[in-house]
Amino acid sequence: MSAWLTRHIPKIAVAPSLAAVLFFVYGFIAWTGYVSLTRSRILPRYQLEGLDQYAKLFRTPRWDVAMENLLVFGVLFIAVSVALGLLLAILLDQRIRAEGAIRTVYLYPMALSFIVTGTAWKWILNPGLGIEAVVRSWGWEDFRFGWLVDPELAIYTVVIAGVWQASGFVMALFLAGLRSVDQEIIKAAMVDGVSLPRIYASIIIPSLSPVFLSAIIVLAHLAIKSFDLVIALTGGGPGYATDLPATYMYAMAFSRGDLGQAAASATVMLMTVAAIIIPYLYSQLRQSHD
Amino acid sequence: MKRSVLASLVLIAGMGTSNALAQPEVEVLHWWTSGGEARAVQTLMDEFQSNGGKWVDMPVAGGGGDAAMQALRARVLAGNAPTAVQLKGPSIQEWYEEGVLADLSDVGAAEKWDALLPAAIGKHMKCGGKYCAAPVNVHRVNWIWANTAVLARAGIPMPTSWEEFNEAAVKLKALGVTPLAHGGEAWQDATVFETVALGIGGPGFYQKALVELDPAALSGPTMIKVFDQMRTLRGFVDDNFSGRDWNLATAMVINGEAAFQVMGDWAKGEFTAAGKIPGKDYQCSPTPGAGFLYNVDSFAMFKVQGGDRIAGQKLLAKLIVGENFQKTFNLAKGSIPARLGTSLGQFDYCARRSSYDMDVAAGSGTLLPSYAHGMALRGQQAGAITDVVTQHFNSDMGSAQAAKMLAEAVANSR
Amino acid sequence: MTARGLLYLLLVVFVAYYMLPLFVMVITSLKDLDEIRAGSLMSPPDRVSLESWGTAWSSACAGILCEGLQPFFWNSVKMVVPAVLLSTLLGAVNGYALSQWRFRGANLIFALMLFGCFIPFQVVLLPMARTLGLLGLAGSLSGLVLVHVVYGLGFTTLFFRNFYVTVPTELVKAAKIDGAGFFTIFLRIFLPLSPPIIVVTVIWQFTQIWNDFLFGVSFSQAGTQPVTVALNNIVNATTGVKEYNVDMAAAIIAGLPTLIVYVIAGKYFIRGLTAGSVKG
Numbered sequence: 001m002s003a004w005l006t007r008h009i010p011k012i013a014v015a016p017s018l019a020a021v022l023f024f025v026y027g028f029i030a031w032t033g034y035v036s037l038t039r040s041r042i043l044p045r046y047q048l049e050g051l052d053q054y055a056k057l058f059r060t061p062r063w064d065v066a067m068e069n070l071l072v073f074g075v076l077f078i079a080v081s082v083a084l085g086l087l088l089a090i091l092l093d094q095r096i097r098a099e100g101a102i103r104t105v106y107l108y109p110m111a112l113s114f115i116v117t118g119t120a121w122k123w124i125l126n127p128g129l130g131i132e133a134v135v136r137s138w139g140w141e142d143f144r145f146g147w148l149v150d151p152e153l154a155i156y157t158v159v160i161a162g163v164w165q166a167s168g169f170v171m172a173l174f175l176a177g178l179r180s181v182d183q184e185i186i187k188a189a190m191v192d193g194v195s196l197p198r199i200y201a202s203i204i205i206p207s208l209s210p211v212f213l214s215a216i217i218v219l220a221h222l223a224i225k226s227f228d229l230v231i232a233l234t235g236g237g238p239g240y241a242t243d244l245p246a247t248y249m250y251a252m253a254f255s256r257g258d259l260g261q262a263a264a265s266a267t268v269m270l271m272t273v274a275a276i277i278i279p280y281l282y283s284q285l286r287q288s289h290d
Numbered sequence: 291m292k293r294s295v296l297a298s299l300v301l302i303a304g305m306g307t308s309n310a311l312a313q314p315e316v317e318v319l320h321w322w323t324s325g326g327e328a329r330a331v332q333t334l335m336d337e338f339q340s341n342g343g344k345w346v347d348m349p350v351a352g353g354g355g356d357a358a359m360q361a362l363r364a365r366v367l368a369g370n371a372p373t374a375v376q377l378k379g380p381s382i383q384e385w386y387e388e389g390v391l392a393d394l395s396d397v398g399a400a401e402k403w404d405a406l407l408p409a410a411i412g413k414h415m416k417c418g419g420k421y422c423a424a425p426v427n428v429h430r431v432n433w434i435w436a437n438t439a440v441l442a443r444a445g446i447p448m449p450t451s452w453e454e455f456n457e458a459a460v461k462l463k464a465l466g467v468t469p470l471a472h473g474g475e476a477w478q479d480a481t482v483f484e485t486v487a488l489g490i491g492g493p494g495f496y497q498k499a500l501v502e503l504d505p506a507a508l509s510g511p512t513m514i515k516v517f518d519q520m521r522t523l524r525g526f527v528d529d530n531f532s533g534r535d536w537n538l539a540t541a542m543v544i545n546g547e548a549a550f551q552v553m554g555d556w557a558k559g560e561f562t563a564a565g566k567i568p569g570k571d572y573q574c575s576p577t578p579g580a581g582f583l584y585n586v587d588s589f590a591m592f593k594v595q596g597g598d599r600i601a602g603q604k605l606l607a608k609l610i611v612g613e614n615f616q617k618t619f620n621l622a623k624g625s626i627p628a629r630l631g632t633s634l635g636q637f638d639y640c641a642r643r644s645s646y647d648m649d650v651a652a653g654s655g656t657l658l659p660s661y662a663h664g665m666a667l668r669g670q671q672a673g674a675i676t677d678v679v680t681q682h683f684n685s686d687m688g689s690a691q692a693a694k695m696l697a698e699a700v701a702n703s704r
Numbered sequence: 705m706t707a708r709g710l711l712y713l714l715l716v717v718f719v720a721y722y723m724l725p726l727f728v729m730v731i732t733s734l735k736d737l738d739e740i741r742a743g744s745l746m747s748p749p750d751r752v753s754l755e756s757w758g759t760a761w762s763s764a765c766a767g768i769l770c771e772g773l774q775p776f777f778w779n780s781v782k783m784v785v786p787a788v789l790l791s792t793l794l795g796a797v798n799g800y801a802l803s804q805w806r807f808r809g810a811n812l813i814f815a816l817m818l819f820g821c822f823i824p825f826q827v828v829l830l831p832m833a834r835t836l837g838l839l840g841l842a843g844s845l846s847g848l849v850l851v852h853v854v855y856g857l858g859f860t861t862l863f864f865r866n867f868y869v870t871v872p873t874e875l876v877k878a879a880k881i882d883g884a885g886f887f888t889i890f891l892r893i894f895l896p897l898s899p900p901i902i903v904v905t906v907i908w909q910f911t912q913i914w915n916d917f918l919f920g921v922s923f924s925q926a927g928t929q930p931v932t933v934a935l936n937n938i939v940n941a942t943t944g945v946k947e948y949n950v951d952m953a954a955a956i957i958a959g960l961p962t963l964i965v966y967v968i969a970g971k972y973f974i975r976g977l978t979a980g981s982v983k984g
Contacts, residue, residue: 006885006886009885009886009887010801010805010807010886011801011807013797013798013801013886014797014798014801014802014813016794017794017797017798017817017857017861018813018816018817020854020857021816021817021820021854021857021858022816024828024832024835024854024855025816025819025820025823025828026816027831028823028827028828028831028832029823029827031831032827032831041384041388041670042363042381042384042385042388042669043363043366043367043388043390044367044830056702056703059702060699060702061677061681061695062677062681088718091711091714091715092715094711096711096712096715100970100971102715102719103970103974104966104967104970105719105722105723106718106719106722107966107970107973108722108726108963108966108967109722109725110911110966111911111959111962111963111965111966112915112959112962112963113915113916113917113932113959115915115917115932115935115936115939115955115958116729116915116935116955116956116958116959117725117726117729117955117959119729119939119948119951119952119955120725120726120728120729120732120952121725122533123728123746124724124725124728124746126530126533126534127529127530128528128529128530129530129746130746133746134746146529146530148532148533149474149529149530149531149532149533151684151685154532164721164722164725168722172973172974172977173977175974175977175978176974176975176976176977176978177978179974179978180978214866217821220822221821221822224822224824225824225825227824227826227918228917233533234532234533235475235476235533236476237474237475237476237532237533237680237684238474238532238533238680238684239476239680239681239683239684239685240476240677240680240681241684245824246824246826249824249826249827250356250360250826251356251673252673253360253363253826253829253830254356254357254359254360254363255354255355255356255359255669255673256669256670256672256673257359257381257384257668257669257670258669258670258673258703259830261670266824266826266827269824270823270824270827273822273823274819277819277822278819281815281818281819282815285811285814285815317925317926320767321940322767323765323766323767323937323938323940328765328767328768328770331767331768332768335768345768346926346927347767347768347769347926348767348925348926348929349766349767349768349937350921350933350936350937351936351937351939351940352921352936352937352940357921357936357940360829360921360922361921361922361924363829363830363833364829364830364832364833364922364923365833365842365843365925367830367833367834367837368833368834368836368837368842368843368923369837369842370837370842370843370925372925
């Protein structure tokens with residue numbers, strides 16, 4: 001008995017967490033998939049009705065806009081956050097005075113939710129109240145920054161606020177990565193007369209590839225879950241120009257009383273996420289096997 | 291029926307005499323959390339408590355009730371429904387169909403609600419012929435508010451047709467005033483849209499298109515004209531209207547930056563807070579055209595266990611329709627009482643006008659439910675219409691295409 | 705301009721970008737309502753007034769009760785502390801078992817947990833509500849703690865696993881030969897190594913849970929609502945007059961605990977990340 005226990009104790013230690021994840025994540029995903037096949041309205045109903053909800057979903061123009069937005073937002077949000085985070089980390093790594101204070105300033109947005117900062121962002125980006133009005137009052141009468149109220153450009157303001165929140169965290173990841181690069185290699189390269197930008201480009205940045213992956217996983221998770229951001233900043237508008245799948249799903253489930261439709265959109269969303277994340281997880285875990 | 295009357299009489303009599311038995315208790319889920327609204331609910335709590343009840347407050351604001359509805363679903367599924375919930379319009383019947391609402395017919399009978407509530411409003415409070423909700427107020431949605439000084443400067447009267455409005459707007463624009471203060475949120479777009487539909491198509495068209503969802507009316511020539519007017523109005527708002535809160539739009543009228551705003555009578559609270567007087571500093575009048583679009587707030591009672599909670603529900607329902615509450619609440623909220631015959635002596639000019647117009651409209655069959663505020667349609671259909679309306683208003687979509695999309699969206703939402 | 709000068713200039717420009725929203729919030733919270741209505745939203749206050757801060761903390765109306773954020777603040781504390789501790793502890797045990805005791809299926813289990821990070825929480829609201837009801841935890845703080853622990857497991861396990869994976873497996877082998885068991889090795893060897901990653905995990909979990917609104921609003925009832933729900937109630941006027949100064953003060957107060965954690969522990973955060981969690 002005790003030999004058996006000793007052998008299996010690691011599994012037993014993980015078991016409660018695994019059981020919880022299987023039930024609360026995968027069980028609930030299965031539940032959602034099931035409900036997407038029903039005509040549930042304000043509360044779930046369990047008679048199967050086939051794929052009607054999916055047909056309805058793909059006929060809805062608003063859903064197309066939401067998926068397109070997720071693509072545009074997701075790609076830009078991840079790319080800009082990574083680029084900016086890396087840039088800031090490199091700048092901060094140059095033995096800066098007051099590094100601690102500056103770093104805290106870059107990092108603090110991650111501490112605040114958009115319920116807290118949403119109104120401020122809305123004002124800042126609003127042309128009549130925020131940046132545009134201020135720059136004009138300084139004398140540049142022709143200055144225009146009206147992205148928030150332009151259906152074509154509003155999604156980019158969502159990117160600006162999203163990057164504001166997440167890039168500091170990415171900076172922290174990269175800064176940590178830079179601090180753990182072997183200083184001897186850099187010294188040796190400098191002795192050889194290699195310029196600093198070249199050292200970064202061909203030695204330091206390539207060695208940070210695990211950090212890129214960590215950063216991307218955190219950012220992808222934030223992008224997919226972006227909800228508060230859109231609700232606080234644009235409410236999905238102008239029109240429904242900045243709708244995302246998460247806000248679409250929420251609107252269907254809770255303001256329209258159309259749970260079946262919400263479940264169908266959630267299922268499509270989860271499948272999209274799985275299509276991107278599973279190959280990534282697979283490659284990651286295979287690597288760590290060595 | 292007779293038995294239930296008797297039962298409720300016994301119950302109500304019992305409550306008066308033997309408070310020691312069970313203290314009526316309610317947990318109230320609502321989304322009136324700010325300023326005048328919160329004060330308005332407070333009057334209900336005070337009255338409930340002075341009648342021996344215990345009030346547990348469960349406020350959830352946000353998204354015009356969306357967050358509260360999210361909390362409500364979670365609570366109902368968990369088998370832990372709040373006692374009383376702010377619900378309105380057809381969603382009351384939707385919850386009833388899920389079998390979770392309590393029956394209030396004994397209170398309704400004992401308190402003679404049939405005689406006290408206007409028929410059009412009483413209808414919303416009934417599920418399968420029985421009372422299941424209690425109305426607290428009537429908001430009129432189709433109001434147009436104006437800054438008196440700005441109109442005088444431009445030399446224009448309050449418009450009585452949308453043509454007149456358009457002519458006035460052109461003059462205002464020439465003076466450098468924004469003709470229409472508007473916030474580009476979907477529900478505000480929908481609010482303007484329904485008043486335009488009422489004004490241009492008339493009450494009959496409104497009923498056919500936005501209440502009965504007749505496909506011919508939704509995509510027909512009248513609807514195209516309605517969208518044409520929406521496009522015209524788009525030219526009369528300022529550039530930065532997107533996502534603006536309705537109260538900031540009202541502020542534009544208050545400080546003379548804009549001349550008009552189309553908004554329900556809750557806008558009055560903003561004027562009052564700024565120290566403005568109706569008829570003098572600002573004007574309230576119905577939007578062009580005949581008819582009265584109502585938005586009635588109400589509380590529905592959910593099935594709960596326990597004598598004290600059921601007693602709480604009945605007491606709350608009784609007090610909500612009581613004369614005292616209807617008066618104090620609506621004075622604070624800016625709306626008018628749902629209960630007929632409530633004295634309006636302390637109400638302002640706009641409220642008295644609203645009440646008078648409601649009586650006239652009820653007599654002529656032009657008392658209509660507001661679609662934009664969830665009184666006319668279920669969520670799916672109303673949402674489908676709003677999607678098209680807001681998309682049209684915020685893009686350069688043509689009117690004919692919008693009308694066609696409207697009919698398609700409604701068909702797809704069933 | 706020297707390269708060094710340019711470097712500082714760039715850094716300062718970014719400081720402005722990151723500070724802007726907080727700046728707007730702070731100056732607005734210090735103005736009175738007339739000044740907000742009349743003036744530019746971005747200009748500093750003419751008269752500084754701290755009144756709205758007091759109002760937000762102890763007398764702003766979130767519904768009928770006008771007790772400010774104060775009572776809700778403590779609900780949040782009572783929810784966050786156990787949730788953070790539990791999810792960190794479980795994450796540590798999981799990370800240790802999955803990285804150092806590579807039993808068959810360990811990688812699959814890790815992948816399953818990690819994928820859980822990506823599930824949008826709106827999806828799980830309703831089945832979770834039903835489950836909490838069946839468990840008898842509906843509307844309670846314990847229910848909220850359970851929810852946060854469950855959906856925090858993915859990230860806490862990720863952090864600890866990636867940290868422990870850098871520890872050579874020979875350490876465990878040697879300890880086993882000495883007769884030490886699973887938990888003894890964890891407590892004696894791995895936990896003492898862990899402060900850097902514990903800091904990272906605690907900061908992350910604290911931020912996530914403190915800022916959560918979605919679960920907080922769905923799984924609470926009168927008396928257990930966390931501070932974000934109260935903030936939302938104060939900020940979201942539906943058809944009433946908005947007091948922006950109080951809104952902003954309330955928003956800052958609600959965000960203060962996480963801000964303080966970041967300011968104080970930010971240094972350790974970077975150190976913790978440096979110590980290994982970023983190594984994929």
